[in-house]
Amino acid sequence: MSKVQIMTGNQAAAIGAMLSNVQVVAAYPITPQSQLAEIMSQYIEGGKLRAEYVRVESEHSALTVCISASTVGARVFTATSANGLLYMHEQLHWAAGARLPIIMCCVNRGVGAPWTIFNDQQDSFSQRDTGWIQIYCRNNQEILDTVIQAYRIAEKVYVPVMVCFDGFVLSHTMMPVEIPDAGKVRNFLPPYKPHTILSSEDPRNINPVLFPWRRENSEGILCDGYMEMRYKLQAALENAREVIMETDHAFHEVFGRKHGGMIWEYKTEDAELILTGMGSIASEATTAADMLRAEGVKAGAVGIRVFRPFPKDDVREAFKKARAIIIFEKAISYGYEGGLCSDLKSAFYGTDIKAPIHGYVAGLGGRDVKARELAEAAKASLADMKAGHIEKNTTWLNCHTG
Amino acid sequence: MPENLFKLNAKEYILPGSRACQGCGLSLAYRYMLKALRENTIVTLPACCLCVLQGIYPSTPVMIPALNNSFASTAASASGIVAGLQALNRSDTTVVAIAGDGGTFDMGIQSLSGAAERETDFIYVCYDNEGYMNTGTQRSSATPLGAITTTTPILTKQQHKKDFIKIVEAHDIPYLAAVSPSYPIDLYEKFVKAKKIKGTRYIHMHIGCPPGWVYPPKDTVKMGRLAVETGLAVLFEVEDGKFRFTGRSKTIAQKGNRLPVINYVEKQGRFKKMNIEQLNQLQVWVDKKWDEYMRRAEG
Numbered sequence: 001m002s003k004v005q006i007m008t009g010n011q012a013a014a015i016g017a018m019l020s021n022v023q024v025v026a027a028y029p030i031t032p033q034s035q036l037a038e039i040m041s042q043y044i045e046g047g048k049l050r051a052e053y054v055r056v057e058s059e060h061s062a063l064t065v066c067i068s069a070s071t072v073g074a075r076v077f078t079a080t081s082a083n084g085l086l087y088m089h090e091q092l093h094w095a096a097g098a099r100l101p102i103i104m105c106c107v108n109r110g111v112g113a114p115w116t117i118f119n120d121q122q123d124s125f126s127q128r129d130t131g132w133i134q135i136y137c138r139n140n141q142e143i144l145d146t147v148i149q150a151y152r153i154a155e156k157v158y159v160p161v162m163v164c165f166d167g168f169v170l171s172h173t174m175m176p177v178e179i180p181d182a183g184k185v186r187n188f189l190p191p192y193k194p195h196t197i198l199s200s201e202d203p204r205n206i207n208p209v210l211f212p213w214r215r216e217n218s219e220g221i222l223c224d225g226y227m228e229m230r231y232k233l234q235a236a237l238e239n240a241r242e243v244i245m246e247t248d249h250a251f252h253e254v255f256g257r258k259h260g261g262m263i264w265e266y267k268t269e270d271a272e273l274i275l276t277g278m279g280s281i282a283s284e285a286t287t288a289a290d291m292l293r294a295e296g297v298k299a300g301a302v303g304i305r306v307f308r309p310f311p312k313d314d315v316r317e318a319f320k321k322a323r324a325i326i327i328f329e330k331a332i333s334y335g336y337e338g339g340l341c342s343d344l345k346s347a348f349y350g351t352d353i354k355a356p357i358h359g360y361v362a363g364l365g366g367r368d369v370k371a372r373e374l375a376e377a378a379k380a381s382l383a384d385m386k387a388g389h390i391e392k393n394t395t396w397l398n399c400h401t402g
Numbered sequence: 403m404p405e406n407l408f409k410l411n412a413k414e415y416i417l418p419g420s421r422a423c424q425g426c427g428l429s430l431a432y433r434y435m436l437k438a439l440r441e442n443t444i445v446t447l448p449a450c451c452l453c454v455l456q457g458i459y460p461s462t463p464v465m466i467p468a469l470n471n472s473f474a475s476t477a478a479s480a481s482g483i484v485a486g487l488q489a490l491n492r493s494d495t496t497v498v499a500i501a502g503d504g505g506t507f508d509m510g511i512q513s514l515s516g517a518a519e520r521e522t523d524f525i526y527v528c529y530d531n532e533g534y535m536n537t538g539t540q541r542s543s544a545t546p547l548g549a550i551t552t553t554t555p556i557l558t559k560q561q562h563k564k565d566f567i568k569i570v571e572a573h574d575i576p577y578l579a580a581v582s583p584s585y586p587i588d589l590y591e592k593f594v595k596a597k598k599i600k601g602t603r604y605i606h607m608h609i610g611c612p613p614g615w616v617y618p619p620k621d622t623v624k625m626g627r628l629a630v631e632t633g634l635a636v637l638f639e640v641e642d643g644k645f646r647f648t649g650r651s652k653t654i655a656q657k658g659n660r661l662p663v664i665n666y667v668e669k670q671g672r673f674k675k676m677n678i679e680q681l682n683q684l685q686v687w688v689d690k691k692w693d694e695y696m697r698r699a700e701g
Contacts, residue, residue, distance in 0.1 A: 060474060090472050
């Protein structure tokens with residue numbers, strides 16, 4: 001039986017992991033993820049979840065434990081934030097390269113120096129190119145559901161999934177969340193089958209050294225070189241779109257909720273102005289769109305739910321009627337612009353989408369962003385666009401740049 | 403204890419065709435180690451000489467399943483294997499983490515300390531060839547005083563070797579041993595014993611390296627023996643805190659016929675720039691360590 005409870009985003013993630021029957025958890029505490037690590041300990045020590053909890057001495061080891069436990073065939077879970085994620089960087093590449101279906105929650109937080117414990121998305125954004133699927137959640141229900149979906153996706157495509165949600169804004173904010181029925185989740189998630197079994201009967205040397213070229217094995221079969229393996233990882237991410245869409249669809253059939261698969265849309269059918277972003281700021285943009293509509297501007301919002309693989313075809317469809325596009329993001333590629341802004345522009349290249357695009361960097365290090373401010377920023381951009389300022393530089397919202 | 407090499411497990415777990423250097427001490431040690439551990443063992447290793455010995459994809463000469471991981475993570479990787487096997491009710495498998503001195507004394511110390519403190523049920527093996535040999539003989543914290551490396555090419559290493567075994571022992575683990583492949587029966591017996599013990603077990607292997615130490619490949623066994631005979635490597639075990647000499651070191655302790663370090667140093671090109679002051683310092687350092695061991699053996 002499903003039931004509704006009031007809970008934080010961290011609790012929702014922990015329940016998602018418990019319902020997914022994870023078998024090994026390894027985590028190292030960091031604000032704002034620590035509550036999630038604590039709740040998992042309670043579940044396991046209290047006997048609610050039968051799993052091994054490895055209380056590691058660092059984030060690098062947390063992900064290493066997950067890598068090795070996943071290799072031997074256990075379903076694994078970890079979570080981190082900010083500098084913890086950066087400390088894992090080497091192992092993020094390792095997990096994806098080894099094709100392991102690890103699920104990690106990234107409770108998004110700004111990175112030092114200087115220190116901030118508050119929210120932005122520079123941590124996960126800076127891990128964009130590690131070969132992980134990245135999904136950004138907009139509310140606590142989506143966090144719980146996405147953790148469950150993530151296991152089904154990862155174990156089909158053998159690519160790790162990072163479930164990202166905004167620190168404090170979601171991690172420590174209470175919202176009503178429907179908890180799915182445990183039996184239904186078990187049916188939704190078939191048992192994890194590792195791609196390779198580590199056994200003396202069939203000894204293998206996993207993740208060994210490769211030459212640049214392809215080589216024959218002892219039976220004379222030509223085996224992949226490093227580059228073929230990298231190509232297969234890329235192909236797996238590209239093919240993951242279909243699995244992500246199918247999973248969201250199947251989830252809807254069983255649990256009655258869908259989160260959009262690659263992206264979600266809000267009042268875009270007739271929208272001339274589309275606001276977009278990832279995570280809670282995209283959710284905030286829906287309120288801004290309503291405010292703009294109240295003032296006669298036909299506005300809508302699109303949430304980029306999956307950042308990698310990039311939803312190229314989905315955004316081409318969603319933005320095809322847009323006359324103006326405004327992007328709010330909580331991360332930046334230093335020296336250029338927001339990464340989502342660049343990706344959207346490149347997705348539209350060669351299409352009929354010629355709408356002017358303005359990028360905003362907002363909410364870094366927890367700087368508050370209200371829906372009203374997004375609406376005002378959108379109006380200012382519209383005025384600029386009407387005045388012919390198409391190639392506008394990135395604007396830093398609520399930032400004293402003088 | 404098997405009285406001779408013919409009484410050891412006859413099965414070979416390393417087939418011909420490993421990629422180790424000619425005369426590699428690790429090849430010998432790994433061979434006897436796997437004979438002692440037998441099937442139902444999983445090995446995890448970082449980027450290191452062993453990673454090369456294990457072969458280039460898609461072939462491997464090693465008949466025991468192995469999981470390669472990144473440099474800092476050997477003991478954490480073992481923790482993950484142990485946890486994963488436990489979750490899958492496969493806890494009868496022996497999990498072995500094995501890394502060189504660079505991956506243990508230097509970069510791997512954090513994850514090893516963490517795993518030992520968590521009383522992880524695994525064997526950690528450090529094969530100590532006293533430098534970053536796989537990357538071309540750079541200095542590590544295990545390199546002895548006075549040795550030339552490619553990052554101490556002119557002045558030689560100015561510091562003594564880190565007493566890493568002491569650091570491991572401070573974790574109060576149930577079993578700790580030091581071995582040399584020049585004494586394979588002693589090595590074999592300690593692995594057989596370690597396999598039967600629960601908890602974190604640590605075995606330190608002193609490994610000769612012909613290209614790194616600059617001696618002829620045929621002399622690896624001789625170098626290992628000289629290391630033990632001079633006290634630069636000591637064969638011992640510490641079981642539940644109780645120290646005892648074993649094998650050749652035990653005989654030396656009884657007879658008091660330990661050789662001066664010059665007998666070892668003069669045979670290796672890496673020490674050719676060692677001055678008399680460094681030689682004396684090395685002798686004083688070895689004497690002090692040996693005296694500590696003697697006191698523990700008596701106590």
